[in-house]
Amino acid sequence: MRSLCFYFQVHQPYRLRTYRFFDIGKRHFYFDEYANRTTMQRVSELCYLPMNQLIMKKMEKLGNKLKFALSFSGTVIEQMQQYAPAALESFQKLVATGNVEVLAETYSHSIASMVDKDAFKMQVAEHKKLMKDVFGVKTRTFHNTELIYSNEIGKDVSEMGFDLILTEGARHILGWKSPNYLYVNALNPKMKVMLRNWKLSDEIALNFRNGNFTVESFVEMLNAIPNEEEVVNIFVDYETFGANVDASTGIFDFMEYLPEAVLKYTDFQFVEPHQLADRLQPMGVFDAPIPLSCRDEERDMSTWMGNDLQDDAIATLYSNFKKVKTTKDEELMRDWNALQSSDNFAGMCTKHIGGTPYDFYINYMNILTDFKNRI
Amino acid sequence: MRVLMFGWEFPPHITGGLGTACFGMTKGLAKNGVEVLFVVPKAHGDEDQTNVRLLNASDVTVNIDNEKDRSYWDRVQYMEIGSNIIPYVGPEQFTTMVEESRHATDNFRSSVMAPRYEFSGKYGANLMEEVARYALIGSSLATKYDFDVIHAHDWLTYSAGIAAKETTGKPLVVHMHATEFDRSGENINTNVYAIERRGMEAADLVITVSDWTRNIVINKYGISPDKVITVHNAVEPSDKSLDEYERSGLKSKVVTFLGRITYQKGPEYFVEAAYKILQVDPTIHFVMAGTGDMLQKMVKRVAQLKIGSNFHFTGFLKGNDVDQMFAMSDVFVMPSISEPFGIVPLEAMRLKVPVIISKQSGVSEVVQHALKVDFWDINGLADAIYGICKYKAVSDIFRNEGKEEVDNLKWEYASKKIKAVYEKAININ
Numbered sequence: 001m002r003s004l005c006f007y008f009q010v011h012q013p014y015r016l017r018t019y020r021f022f023d024i025g026k027r028h029f030y031f032d033e034y035a036n037r038t039t040m041q042r043v044s045e046l047c048y049l050p051m052n053q054l055i056m057k058k059m060e061k062l063g064n065k066l067k068f069a070l071s072f073s074g075t076v077i078e079q080m081q082q083y084a085p086a087a088l089e090s091f092q093k094l095v096a097t098g099n100v101e102v103l104a105e106t107y108s109h110s111i112a113s114m115v116d117k118d119a120f121k122m123q124v125a126e127h128k129k130l131m132k133d134v135f136g137v138k139t140r141t142f143h144n145t146e147l148i149y150s151n152e153i154g155k156d157v158s159e160m161g162f163d164l165i166l167t168e169g170a171r172h173i174l175g176w177k178s179p180n181y182l183y184v185n186a187l188n189p190k191m192k193v194m195l196r197n198w199k200l201s202d203e204i205a206l207n208f209r210n211g212n213f214t215v216e217s218f219v220e221m222l223n224a225i226p227n228e229e230e231v232v233n234i235f236v237d238y239e240t241f242g243a244n245v246d247a248s249t250g251i252f253d254f255m256e257y258l259p260e261a262v263l264k265y266t267d268f269q270f271v272e273p274h275q276l277a278d279r280l281q282p283m284g285v286f287d288a289p290i291p292l293s294c295r296d297e298e299r300d301m302s303t304w305m306g307n308d309l310q311d312d313a314i315a316t317l318y319s320n321f322k323k324v325k326t327t328k329d330e331e332l333m334r335d336w337n338a339l340q341s342s343d344n345f346a347g348m349c350t351k352h353i354g355g356t357p358y359d360f361y362i363n364y365m366n367i368l369t370d371f372k373n374r375i
Numbered sequence: 376m377r378v379l380m381f382g383w384e385f386p387p388h389i390t391g392g393l394g395t396a397c398f399g400m401t402k403g404l405a406k407n408g409v410e411v412l413f414v415v416p417k418a419h420g421d422e423d424q425t426n427v428r429l430l431n432a433s434d435v436t437v438n439i440d441n442e443k444d445r446s447y448w449d450r451v452q453y454m455e456i457g458s459n460i461i462p463y464v465g466p467e468q469f470t471t472m473v474e475e476s477r478h479a480t481d482n483f484r485s486s487v488m489a490p491r492y493e494f495s496g497k498y499g500a501n502l503m504e505e506v507a508r509y510a511l512i513g514s515s516l517a518t519k520y521d522f523d524v525i526h527a528h529d530w531l532t533y534s535a536g537i538a539a540k541e542t543t544g545k546p547l548v549v550h551m552h553a554t555e556f557d558r559s560g561e562n563i564n565t566n567v568y569a570i571e572r573r574g575m576e577a578a579d580l581v582i583t584v585s586d587w588t589r590n591i592v593i594n595k596y597g598i599s600p601d602k603v604i605t606v607h608n609a610v611e612p613s614d615k616s617l618d619e620y621e622r623s624g625l626k627s628k629v630v631t632f633l634g635r636i637t638y639q640k641g642p643e644y645f646v647e648a649a650y651k652i653l654q655v656d657p658t659i660h661f662v663m664a665g666t667g668d669m670l671q672k673m674v675k676r677v678a679q680l681k682i683g684s685n686f687h688f689t690g691f692l693k694g695n696d697v698d699q700m701f702a703m704s705d706v707f708v709m710p711s712i713s714e715p716f717g718i719v720p721l722e723a724m725r726l727k728v729p730v731i732i733s734k735q736s737g738v739s740e741v742v743q744h745a746l747k748v749d750f751w752d753i754n755g756l757a758d759a760i761y762g763i764c765k766y767k768a769v770s771d772i773f774r775n776e777g778k779e780e781v782d783n784l785k786w787e788y789a790s791k792k793i794k795a796v797y798e799k800a801i802n803i804n
Binding site for chain 1: 621623624625626660662670671674675677678679681682683684685686687688689699700703
């Protein structure tokens with residue numbers, strides 16, 4: 001039997017309010033409460049609740065045959081606790097079945113791994129603690145924000161006690177090699193690396209809405225994979241189902257019929273990531289000297305870093321880390337975490353047409369100035 | 376005495392200093408016993424009309440079949456259409472506007488001659504159409520009201536002024552608040568230049584807001600020095616005190632630039648000076664308030680210099696927010712490359728904010744208690760800012776003496792001079 005590993009990312013950042021120069025030093029709330037609440041409630045209704053219910057039913061029917069993984073950012077958990085407790089409860093029920101692996105990641109869906117090793121460690125430790133508190137599980141498989149990875153990051157993560165990490169099966173690294181095997185980190189061969197099959201993942205996340213993709217075509221694509229290739233990893237955002245891709249496209253029906261079709265018409269079985277590490281022999285070294293991610297055609301860091309706006313904002317944010325590290329102030333910690341979300345820097349990206357990167361930067365820097373004055 | 380005045384904007388609907396100056400001037404004229412009929416392209420209804428009677432050009436209808444109305448049109452000199460004269464925008468905005476104005480041009484004559492016309496009163500793609508229509512209406516209005524002299528502010532209204540003069544034979548005074556050279560450097564729009572020049576040539580007298588502008592008018596437009604008179608702008612004394620505003624939430628000094636973020640205002644020099652100062656004192660904060668075609672470039676430069684946590688942008692401020700900004704400032708800087716006058720430093724001084732102004736500004740001719748630097752001298756600018764931030768003795772003098780000084784630069788006095796210009800124009804005529 002070959003392995004099919006589904007993993008879904010669940011994440012919402014804190015959206016920042018318009019924070020003017022006049023607010024600095026006077027008003028210390030940075031979030032757009034209204035946008036955060038309504039977004040969380042909307043996504044819960046459109047996606048989290050119906051999708052969880054659908055999967056729960058499947059799991060009751062299929063038992064141990066249906067397994068997958070979920071990864072939650074700390075900021076989405078916090079906001080579910082605040083605005084959508086029913087959604088959180090339904091996630092807890094899913095995890096309680098014992099067939100859902102909860103992955104480790106950074107608390108804020110941050111890019112700390114690229115900037116400051118200690119800040120990165122702290123993010124991971126906080127997240128680990130939160131998963132223990134909320135789901136009662138000990139995470140053992142690591143997945144970095146948007147699958148950001150390099151040899152160095154893989155090594156850092158292994159030093160934090162993880163032995164398996166997920167990343168993008170990026171073509172520019174793999175070359176002729178297939179993502180459908182287990183690999184190891186180039187600096188520490190004990191650190192196993194599993195790769196996203198972006199082709200199949202994108203069929204669901206990006207192409208499904210065009211209407212040409214069905215359970216049948218999915219099964220066909222799986223069967224077309226050469227027999228010796230052992231594992232297919234499909235990673236998509238959980239919000240794909242019902243929020244990013246509308247329910248009217250039939251995406252829920254797709255997920256409803258997919259598990260049985262896979263089990264019946266292919267030689268794949270559903271697994272959780274940690275099972276792979278135990279089960280499979282690594283095929284070779286995944287050598288990524290330069291950081292990669294799963295974002296955009298470039299599959300690099302350019303969504304979050306590299307332009308002047310982003311570089312200044314990131315450097316300014318993390319220059320506060322030494323002081324933040326020692327604080328016991330809960331509000332400060334919450335703000336520190338929220339400000340780290342990678343979404344903030346994506347908002348300053350100038351690669352694409354549209355968006356307001358300059359306004360975003362101005363606003364963010366005003367907040368940072370106030371934040372700095374508080375610590 | 377009664378004056379028919381043509382302006383493009385009137386508070387509170389303003390984009391720059393022109394509307395504010397017109398407002399102060401009409402108040403001052405009222406004090407000097409001059410009645411003002413003020414024509415604006417678009418009246419919003421919430422303007423303060425205590426000292427002025429506002430005539431809304433959008434309310435005036437024109438009948439194309441009416442012989443008389445058509446004769447006004449003949450007097451309105453032919454305007455270059457499709458030349459896309461747009462002040463205050465950069466090349467990127469210009470491109471998008473060209474597209475819009477292509478449609479506009481097709482409808483030009485028919486819409487200008489339409490019975491009713493709704494002005495935007497802004498500086499958009501239909502600007503030339505609005506200018507032409509405004510001139511047409513100016514001419515029409517001139518026959519409906521009784522007045523002694525015509526006064527037109529800046530090139531947008533010059534055609535209306537000329538038309539009114541030709542219709543009624545009354546003397547015309549044109550007021551140069553800014554020249555095309557101030558707006559565009561050396562790469563001037565020759566059509567705007569031509570309108571400015573034609574207006575000044577047709578006028579009986581020309582008022583300039585500073586000797587800086589008077590020199591440009593004489594040297595670059597070839598206007599006879601005899602007919603150009605400088606009347607410096609003034610500022611309305613503020614009835615508000617600092618206590619009415621919030622103070623800055625920052626514990627350190629705040630240095631402010633406030634104005635359109637365009638080439639003419641020299642925002643680059645402010646950013647570079649900020650960088651130099653932050654190398655020495657990283658606690659000082661800088662604010663750039665306003666908007667304009669160079670805003671993005673400035674944001675980018677600030678990020679590149681990695682001073683974003685000490686350099687803030689507020690966007691466009693108006694009304695109370697402007698004074699609020701001053702109340703939070705320890706230094707105000709106006710590094711303009713070419714500033715015909717520059718009223719903003721006076722507004723800052725009114726609220727006891729020490730100011731630094733470029734020597735290339737008209738306001739530097741009338742203000743004593745301010746530091747004056749050449750706009751290009753970044754080191755000098757940085758020195759001046761640092762000095763005021765650090766040395767209390769200097770800043771205290773500027774605060775108190777500056778306030779005293781500016782309170783005596785009243786529109787009442789400036790308007791008296793303007794009244795004298797009217798009298799002279801009437802006598803010449």
